Amino acid sequence: MNEALRRAMSNARLSDRELAERCGVDLKTVGRWITQPGRIPRARHRWAACEALGEDETVLWPTAAKRAIKLGPDREIVSVYPYRSGCPAVLWRSLITQARAELTFAGYTNYFLWLEQARFGTALRRKAAQGCRVRFLVGRPDSDLTRTREQDEGVALTLSTRIRVTLAELEKLKDQHGIRARFSDGHSHLSVFRFDDDMIVTPLLTHHVGHDAPTLHLRRHQDNGLFDRFASHTEELWNNGTPLWGDNTHGQT
Template sequence: MADADVRPHQLADRVGVSGKTVTRWLADPALVPHARNRADVARVLGVEEHMIWPEAVTSRVKVGQDKELVHSYPYRSACPSTMWAKLVAETTTDMLLSGYTNYFFWTMIPDFAGIIRKKTESGCRVRFLVGDPDGEATRRREAIENVALTVSTRIRMTLEQLDRLGPLHGLEVRVSSPEDATNHVGLSVFRFDSDALVTPHLARVIGHDSPMFHLRRQSREGMFDRFADHAEELWGRGTDVRATNAQA
């Protein structure tokens, strides 16, 4: 819009929608307008539709094994926070967050703790799998990242926030086993029912600078199932943190 020197109210007039509609488009990148409106916007701005709404275009043409790939991001931080919030909000059955630290959920999604509480109260299973803050893999990763907010600190922040929630039926927390630590730190899988956000961690960059893929399950043993099975395997061998704390 800036390149075309078109203001929101002007775009609304030329496309034939209300100013509030354009405001919603700008505020929520995950919101995909009707096909006719997308075509009109692209015409007014003088660009191809896929430059503005790549997800809408790619979802129409995927027919092979990549049809489960909803979107790819060169950086995890490039995925809008509204998308994370939308996936969290729409999960009704099973949420498995198997990032190595998971701490960013509390800083990115307003009242994330309250959302988790409501999810469990409605019958949703919510699971957190984090790395061992005292483990060797954590120490190695800290040396690689070399940032002030260390990996072990971020894990402890997550565990502290979860501990504040108290005992909730449906909330489960585990630490990955020492044997799985390397696999865990190298690949984060965040599952929201039939959607998943997957981040393979590059050698020397922090999590939010690594690429990420948005997958949506379409068939058995597709990309979604393969990554989901990976996370489930790590989960199955993890240590139940809440049970350990209760015994202590």
């Protein structure tokens, strides 16, 4: 019996059927998770269960976590996805939900977040109200760089349009203490999304839009590793960026 899973379900007051619905699996599958402790769900189902139950994967399925432990220089790489669209939406939601101190969205448009994450603005307000620092870096919709990238992408939903959608959504949040946004051109071909000590990185390929970009899920395990290098890159862009609106965080960086 997976006692940790059963206890987490009891604490969350979720039945087998309710957890199955949250994870997108059938009722019998959840039953096997509980009664067969050696059975490890697929990664996307583990993430969904962890989000639904408010528990860490290492608590519910410690064997899966141990299998993922690496000792070499690539140990900060949790998962690799050939396309960003293949990175489960539930993973993004789980990382956002679990973050306590830092949420940084350094995508050139960040448009897909508003499209794929239900009530994204509400979630950001809640995180900021809880003391989490929330930051956005976005490209300038009217810049020469944006126009050049639009020509390269050649899609109907232009880059500038996607940026303006994000700017309109961010405008609704500018009154929230702890949420800041800046313009930057330095991340036009590399998006970095940070959630405390987790990070999703997507390097853009030529003639491709963001959802076609290869994607890395990183988790910090060392000083000056992959995570820290991408974090330093983002901090430099932030420090050199131009605020979208006045500072509403009273001296926070």
